[in-house]
Amino acid sequence: MSAVLRARHLGKRYKQRWALSDCTFEVPAGHVTGLVGPNGAGKSTLLNLAAGMLTPTSGTIEVCGGVPGDGPAQLAKVGFVAQDTPVYASLTVADHLRLGARLNPGWDDALARRRIERLGLDPDQRAGRLSGGQRAQLALTLGIAKRPELLILDEPVAALDPLARREFLQDLMEAVAEHGLSVILSSHLVADLERVCDHLVVLVASQVRLAGALDELLATHHRLSGPRRDVATLPADQEVISASHTDRQTTLVVRTEAPILDPAWTVSGLTLEDLVLAYLARPAGAGSAGRPALTVLR
Amino acid sequence: MIWLTWRQFRVQAAAAYGLLAVAVAALLVAGRPLPGSGVTRLAPADGTLYSAGIVAVYALPALAGVFWGAPLVSRELETGTHRLVWNQGVTRTRWLVTKVAVIGLAATSAAGLLSLAVTWWAGPLDAASRPDTIRPVGAAMPDAVSFAARISPLVFGARGIVPVGHAAFAFVLGVAAGILLRRTVPAMAVTLVVFAAVQVAVPFAVRPHLAPADRQTVTITMANISKLGVNGTERLEELAVAGPPGAWVLANETVDTAGRVVAAPSWVADCARPPGQAALPTADEACFARLAGLGYRQRLTYHPAGRFWALQGIETALFLTLAALLTWLCVRWTRTRLP
Numbered sequence: 001m002s003a004v005l006r007a008r009h010l011g012k013r014y015k016q017r018w019a020l021s022d023c024t025f026e027v028p029a030g031h032v033t034g035l036v037g038p039n040g041a042g043k044s045t046l047l048n049l050a051a052g053m054l055t056p057t058s059g060t061i062e063v064c065g066g067v068p069g070d071g072p073a074q075l076a077k078v079g080f081v082a083q084d085t086p087v088y089a090s091l092t093v094a095d096h097l098r099l100g101a102r103l104n105p106g107w108d109d110a111l112a113r114r115r116i117e118r119l120g121l122d123p124d125q126r127a128g129r130l131s132g133g134q135r136a137q138l139a140l141t142l143g144i145a146k147r148p149e150l151l152i153l154d155e156p157v158a159a160l161d162p163l164a165r166r167e168f169l170q171d172l173m174e175a176v177a178e179h180g181l182s183v184i185l186s187s188h189l190v191a192d193l194e195r196v197c198d199h200l201v202v203l204v205a206s207q208v209r210l211a212g213a214l215d216e217l218l219a220t221h222h223r224l225s226g227p228r229r230d231v232a233t234l235p236a237d238q239e240v241i242s243a244s245h246t247d248r249q250t251t252l253v254v255r256t257e258a259p260i261l262d263p264a265w266t267v268s269g270l271t272l273e274d275l276v277l278a279y280l281a282r283p284a285g286a287g288s289a290g291r292p293a294l295t296v297l298r
Numbered sequence: 299m300i301w302l303t304w305r306q307f308r309v310q311a312a313a314a315y316g317l318l319a320v321a322v323a324a325l326l327v328a329g330r331p332l333p334g335s336g337v338t339r340l341a342p343a344d345g346t347l348y349s350a351g352i353v354a355v356y357a358l359p360a361l362a363g364v365f366w367g368a369p370l371v372s373r374e375l376e377t378g379t380h381r382l383v384w385n386q387g388v389t390r391t392r393w394l395v396t397k398v399a400v401i402g403l404a405a406t407s408a409a410g411l412l413s414l415a416v417t418w419w420a421g422p423l424d425a426a427s428r429p430d431t432i433r434p435v436g437a438a439m440p441d442a443v444s445f446a447a448r449i450s451p452l453v454f455g456a457r458g459i460v461p462v463g464h465a466a467f468a469f470v471l472g473v474a475a476g477i478l479l480r481r482t483v484p485a486m487a488v489t490l491v492v493f494a495a496v497q498v499a500v501p502f503a504v505r506p507h508l509a510p511a512d513r514q515t516v517t518i519t520m521a522n523i524s525k526l527g528v529n530g531t532e533r534l535e536e537l538a539v540a541g542p543p544g545a546w547v548l549a550n551e552t553v554d555t556a557g558r559v560v561a562a563p564s565w566v567a568d569c570a571r572p573p574g575q576a577a578l579p580t581a582d583e584a585c586f587a588r589l590a591g592l593g594y595r596q597r598l599t600y601h602p603a604g605r606f607w608a609l610q611g612i613e614t615a616l617f618l619t620l621a622a623l624l625t626w627l628c629v630r631w632t633r634t635r636l637p
Contacts, residue, residue: 051385053637075387082381088306089377095305102301103386139382146387 004029004150004182005050007208009059012045018206019045022059025201025211027184029149032176034193035186036276037203043186044083046203047154050184051080064149076106079148079181083155085139089128093121096138097145104146112145119171133164140168144175151176153185157192169196190273200272202279209279214272221275224252224265235262242278253278299388299396310366311404318408321354325419340423348423348445351416355456358412359464360493362405367472368485370397371632375480380636394473394632398625402469409465417457424448424457427544447544449606451501454546458610463617468493470624477631500613506548508612509605514542515553515597517590518562520583525550528567537562539596544603555593562594 005027012020020042027033035043048054049061052069061068064077087096093116101107116123119137121130127138136156143151153172157165173196176183187193193200200217202210210217221241228250231240238260241253253270254260260267270278304311324347331344340348371394374380384390427447446453454460471493475485516522518539527536541547551559569585601609 048637053381053384055634069384069389072387072389072392075385075389078385080381080385082378082385084378086378086382088379088382091305099302099305099383100386103299103383103388105387142382142386 002029003027003062004064005184006062007046007059008061010046010049010056010061011058012042012049012054013057018057020049021206023203023208024059025208027182027201027211028199028213029182030180031199031213032173032183032185032197033199033201034197035184035201035203036190036193037186037188038280039188041203042206043188043203044154047080047152047184047186048082051078051082051152053080053082072105076104076146077149079143079146079151081136081139081143081151081153081156084159085132085136085156087127087130087135087138089126091127092123093125093127093130093138094123096127096142097123100142100145106147108145108147111147112141115141115144132159133161133168136160136164136168137171140172140175144179144181147179148181150182150184153183155186155188157187165192166195172196190276194272200276202276204280204282209282217275218270218272220257221253221255221270221278222260223268223270223274224250224254224260225268226250226262226265229264242281299392300400302383303397303400307366307401307404314404314408318412321412322415325351325415328419330419330422348420351420352453352456355409355413355416355461356497358409359405359461359468360490360497362408362465363468363472363489363493364486366401366405367469368476368489369482370401370473370476371628371636372476372480372482372485375476375636376482390632390636391629394629395625398470398473398628402466402621405465405469406462409461410459413456413458413461420448420457424453447546447603449544449546449601449603449609451505451546454505454606454609455497455501458607459614460610460617463614463621464497466621467496467617467624470621470628474624474628474631477628477636480636504616505609505613506601508609508616509601511548511599511601513597513599515595518552518594518596519586519590523569523586526567526569534562534564534567537566537596539598541598541600542602545600547598547600549597549599551597551599553595553597557597559597560594562589563592 003026007023007025010020010023011018023046035046037043045054049056050063050068052063052067052074055069064074066074066077068078069075088099091099097109097112097116100112101109116138119134119141121134121138127135130138136159140153140156143153156172157168160168169192172183172185175181185193185196198214200210200212200214201208226249228245228248231243231250231252234240234252234254235256235258237258238254238256241255243250243252245251253274328343328347331340331348371380374383383393423445424447427445448454448457455464468489472485472489475488475492476482479485479488516539518537522539523537524540525536525538526534528534537552538547538550541550552562554560566585566589569589
């Protein structure tokens with residue numbers, strides 16, 4: 001499995017505040033990876049680092065085998081649709097396509113024109129007059145038609161209404177299927193990602209809490225409920241992600257590769273949202289980044 | 299990249315060059331004043347054009363810095379479009395260098411053209427410049443209006459090739475301010491203030507030293523005395539003689555026989571009186587002859603009229619070098635300091 005993004009001890013500091021610290025993880029190529037986390041967790045910072053808009057304060061990040069933003073060859077490999085999908089308000093839709101054609105060696109003009117036509121955008125319309133959804137689509141078109149290896153989307157649907165959001169993501173998926181590119185997109189809404197992602201990175205309080213293939217993550221996390229007991233008595237290979245107790249009952253979210261054998265537990269699966277929420281609620285430092293060591297809680 | 303620069307810049311370019319064309323046309327239509335020499339009464343309209351020409355040549359570089367330079371990067375940062383354009387297949391360095399080159403060329407060409415037109419139009423007036431001297435008593439009021447020499451501090455900056463250097467510098471100064479401040483309006487204000495400060499400082503602090511000045515010690519006579527300042531208590535405040543025609547006089551000092559700078563004796567105040575003051579004692583040669591007899595001379599430090607183009611060349615090169623240096627800094631800052 002080749003990695004399209006590889007971060008090692010990656011950190012970014014703004015003045016006194018670390019927006020991202022000590023992140024070590026990989027994103028595999030050929031997948032749609034969702035980056036999820038609460039507002040201010042460092043999602044935008046991470047994506048801007050990956051696009052080369054920012055430079056890391058510490059550690060390294062490698063994207064498509066190169067340093068982000070380093071030279072035209074690297075820029076051609078990575079498409080970036082920034083937050084709020086900026087476009088030039090005074091330029092028309094057709095001007096934006098011409099901009100893409102002039103500035104990108106691998107520009108696919110037929111693809112761009114086809115998309116604009118299918119989306120029903122008027123080429124002579126000024127981009128400043130487009131609706132939020134149309135603007136996002138225009139920005140996405142620029143990102144896709146440059147034919148990158150990796151497309152990075154920073155909260156692309158945040159400003160869109162539910163219908164536009166669904167259409168945008170559907171459209172994105174079609175493009176991904178058609179051109180086989182890798183995608184990393186961020187959102188603070190798990191529901192958006194659930195539809196499109198097959199890989200997940202959870203970022204909380206400037207650190208990566210979880211990274212992995214979605215189905216694998218869902219298969220190794222379980223919700224256990226049963227009579228109240230101390231979590232310290234659990235088998236060593238079961239890592240507790242969250243625990244809640246009532247007077248008589250204990251509910252746990254645990255991560256384990258092994259099957260749950262204890263008959264006292266009622267075992268159920270987790271939805272993606274439950275899984276993410278369990279990690280968001282987990283206090284900082286409870287597990288190391290990436291794949292947590294299972295011995296941590298011993 | 300050139301296409302994008304042009305696409306974003308064409309409206310402003312058209313507006314600026316449209317105005318420039320109007321200005322040049324106005325000068326052409328008005329025609330050069332005082333063809334030949336001798337006639338020296340200037341029509342009021344020509345007087346206005348003369349001043350307007352100077353103002354325009356000074357204003358153009360400042361406007362280029364404020365309206366083209368300052369928003370160049372800061373506007374992109376404010377609207378977030380830098381994140382669009384810097385993620386195409388063109389590095390930020392190439393993006394910035396192309397923009398600075400294209401728009402910088404437009405700014406310097408505009409300044410060059412305007413200066414050329416104004417210099418051409420004002421040529422006869424600049425040539426009619428001559429030293430101001432105190433009118434001998436009884437002489438008729440001269441019908442000639444006197445103009446500042448083209449090498450004098452104010453006029454120098456509005457003639458020849460120096461405005462090209464000013465425009466290049468002001469434009470890049472605006473770009474740099476935009477990169478450092480990241481907001482358009484403050485960057486515009488800072489550009490204007492800094493450029494104005496430079497325009498005031500250079501003629502007095504830098505330009506006199508661009509080339510070694512000439513020195514000349516002359517006898518003070520009725521013919522060359524140009525200033526005799528007397529204060530309320532009849533003491534001599536200031537004494538100056540006229541320099542060579544068209545020269546820029548930097549220092550005008552009275553020296554004694556040993557060459558030391560001294561104040562002239564106070565009785566010189568009575569050698570001449572400003573015109574228009576009734577009951578004048580007649581200024582006479584004898585008064586000045588007595589002064590010369592005591593060994594007083596006037597020492598002039600000046601740049602002669604013939605040094606005009608040498609100073610123009612040096613100052614232009616200086617500003618172009620500064621602009622190049624600032625451009626290099628802008629490229630560095632864009633790569634390392636900006637998001």
